[in-house]
Amino acid sequence: MNFGISINNTVEIDDFLASWQVIDSYDSNTTISWLNGPVTYWDDTNTEISGNKDLAFTFLHGDGAVFYSSFHSENNEIEDFSDVDRIMQFLVFEILDID
Structure with a gap:
């Protein structure tokens, strides 16, 4: 299930919070x-850092898992689901299939 996302290996994620x-x-x-x-962010000393980073993870813990992402969809002003919303749904539902 891909929630209607057109998959071309690229999606713009622009909802990072400081x-x-x-x-x-x-x-x-x-x-x-x-x-x-690729992301640009600032460290604790307010130094700008740019580079490729992993942005969404599932941490396995005991019999379950915890999902963490460095982004979300707060700035979404569209009434319908955005690609980022759909990606978040997909990743959260993927946790259900982890053995």
Whole structure:
């Protein structure tokens, strides 16, 4: 199920908030990275950093999992679902299939 998203390996994600954190590293044995892309963000010293980063993860924990993303759809002023909304739905529902 792809929620009607046209898949061409590229989607623009522009709803980053200044207070949301970009993840620098993670344990690939217990973490699933869902997507990666170029981002620009500021660190604790207000230094601008640009580079490719993983942006959405599922952390496996016990018999379950936790989904984390460095973005969301707060700035969405469209009444219908945006591609970012659909991606978030897809990723959250993917957690249900994790063994």
